[in-house]
Amino acid sequence: MTQVVEIHDAAARSRIAEAVLRDLPDWFGIEASTRRYIEEAAMLPTFAVEPDLGFLCLKQHTPRAAEVYVMGVQREQHRRGIGRALVAEAECWCRARGIRYLQVKTLGPSRPDPGGYDETRAFYGAVGFVPLEELHGLWDEDNPTLILVKDVGPGFAVSPVEGLPELGEGDDLAALIAERTELADGDVVVVAQKAVSKVEGRVVTLANVEPSEQARELAGDAADPRRIQVILDEAVELVRVRPPLLIARTRHGYVCGSAGVDASNAPEPESVVLLPVDPDASAARLREELRERTGADVGVIVTDSFGRPWRAATTDVALGAAGVEVVRDLMGERDPTGYELHATRIAIADEIAGAAQLVFGKLDRVPVAVVRGLDVRGDGRGADIVIPAETDLFR
């Protein structure tokens, strides 16, 4: 990992600024302006990667906004994550001070500059800055100013991925997602089970199902015995039966209504959708495919809506996961009074699943959301949330 340090000494700030900027004549070729940056750096919050590999100075303009006033990385050190690390550190500094927006100004695209500022703009785009406007009049007439901005507020954001088509077996879900959203390292892509099941072909046409005697009995007059048969095929145990409602344990160990078999949002009226065979494998596959298509190292969670004993209505929970923390274990850590939190384990992935559900459209088909700003990289699996039989108080 690239180590970024904050430089507090004024002379050291100017020195490192000079060392780096002198190495970048294609960007900093006007002596007077370079001199000014070097002098101003002395008074500005400054971050650096030593020894003199790169630096970044911030200028705070208003209580809730700051600017990446000048930054540079030695020519030979480009494309090694130094700039990215400097910006990340600057964002932390801002967040800790209640700063919500970070801006940066650079040469506008109306004056193309291949290999120079064109690259600079691409860099800021890659770290999440969005071009706001090209302004004229701030700098001299040959140099239009592009102002870019990034929301660096604390906490996290959940956004729907909109415009996905109706999905079918064999569809390239990763490509469809990648086309509709810009993913960044550390994002978590949350996908409703049904989208995964459909592309994996986990759909059963009821016309092909022959219901057993048990299915016919359970169905009574209230349900389609063929649908009950599919549920029985998916279940390893019926946990509660109040026909036509069946709560079952699935092969994966999940306890849920209808063993996860669902007719709503099925591709056609006379079919039902099953849970994926292995939701963790589905998540891992999608993660790998997203990485191939976007270059971004994201986490993936595959979710479904489950009911719970004693509480009305459903919440979305994690069935499968890849690249994310699933259970956060605070066991043994101590709170500020010294009390040992001996049983605090948090089902992070279930909470992320629920958050994503809030932007899913049950009726208008938004089965994918992106969660950004949570530090939850890890290697948990959905299976980690299933309580083993021997410690299960409710078996």
Added chain:
Amino acid sequence: MTQVVEIHDAAARSRIAEAVLRDLPDWFGIEASTRRYIEEAAMLPTFAVEPDLGFLCLKQHTPRAAEVYVMGVQREQHRRGIGRALVAEAECWCRARGIRYLQVKTLGPSRPDPGGYDETRAFYGAVGFVPLEELHGLWDEDNPTLILVKDVGPGFAVSPVEGLPELGEGDDLAALIAERTELADGDVVVVAQKAVSKVEGRVVTLANVEPSEQARELAGDAADPRRIQVILDEAVELVRVRPPLLIARTRHGYVCGSAGVDASNAPEPESVVLLPVDPDASAARLREELRERTGADVGVIVTDSFGRPWRAATTDVALGAAGVEVVRDLMGERDPTGYELHATRIAIADEIAGAAQLVFGKLDRVPVAVVRGLDVRGDGRGADIVIPAETDLFR
């Protein structure tokens, strides 16, 4: 509700712009510049409140950024929510087109203008714009330009409220929250139960507890019998007992570990914190106090971390609620294939609680979060999520 319409006809756009701007000589007193706005309005996406009460024109500068290029509300109609409604509609328009940031330029604060642009800046602040920088050189030398920006991306954001002190009985929680965050209408303030219980004095000092025989038996050697006694006092029914672990139904109807009695993060080592007596009332009270202090009409959810049968670890759920949708009922609505979603009820408030937990610090005391961007106003109560005994399959 103020009705905002989009104006598609070029002549109508200019006409309404002229009607409103001519009524605002304090803001639009330079004829050439006013004329230009009126002409340009013809070509810009324009929203209006009729008859000629107010209008707003957008200009899109980049694929993901637009500007409130000009807006006005008739002098006599100020402070009636017209400007707010126009901005909200403009944000919807942006979101539907993938626009992430909305900016606005106005006169900078270095040229004070009481009753004129000072008011304008306050308005933009109240609708969520943040001052980015005062720029010089864009307009003439007498008129510095303040550029303000707002993230109008889709989905929602969850932010911790940081820096709260250790809480005690009688503390003014609403004031403490209001001092540390800027609330806006429609925000949901999520508060961990323990913060509410502490200010409500729901703390028991164990030295004052005399354990019963039953408490001593349940405690065995593994637990403090005084703590078990407090749990028994809070419980109406023990649902599962594996000493020293007790899962109990509380007076409110919640089923949870230790009847919600918790020693972690208690104010002092030899004390425990109980659930609020009436979490819905606590939420309603806090909501009212936040409205008094900030003017913002927010929702409030009071949460706690609950375990669930069959699933490892805890998720935060809603105990009490005010001003928010708690259960979203899709019963009877139809999905796109015509399948009736006959049993889809979503525990929105539990999902919001879980999302907030992701920014709560179990160890570093962040018991409050603000959720912004969810359209969940309503009048649900935490009690709505408790399943009535007669329909409970797990009783």
